[in-house]
Amino acid sequence: MSHGTCRWCASRCWGAALMALLIVLAAGCAVAPPTSPTTPDAWVARQSTLARLTQWQADGRIGVVNGQDGWHASFQWAQQDPTYRIDIIGPLGQGRVTIQGDEREVSIQTQDGQRSTAPDPDLLLEQTLGLRLPVTGLRYWVRGLPAPGPTALLQTDAAGRLTRLEQNGWVIEYPSYAPSSVFNLDLPERIVARRMDLGVKLVIEQWTL
16 A cells, blocks of 8 residues: 555544544533433423422522623522522622512511512512522522423423423523432532523532422
């Protein structure tokens, strides 16, 4: 075989190897598990079990991007239906912000002791601190459930876990889950929610059930 033929073969081999590498890299960049619209029974069973999970605490980190602005903080969310308490530690130099409420009313207390009350937690948080955060929906989305109200568009994996949810103008994705000791359920470990120019990322480091 001539040297020219060898170089041609080597070139083809390198090209094939490069193409294979690109395919592998592209597959590795997927942000969500494979979805399957053909597992309604698994989703129905999982949804019913998650709905019974009404007392829990999630600890982790939150990042919010609003247009050109952004902030990040730690959070502790304790839920005992119908009441909840959310401590956000460190946003915008506020120190600790505490949000407490139920289905009728919510209050926000800042580090300096100022307290405000209103029926709508999302609106109150924005008016008080300038923080846009979908508290009402996240109460359900954080467990991997759609919120009550308008019909949601769902995508699930083979185990019935949500991988993508569209509701109330929000798109929520679930890149990863972590196992829990209750009901033999995997619970969301990372959540990414987007609406127009607003993005919210949650990393849940610990579930307490």
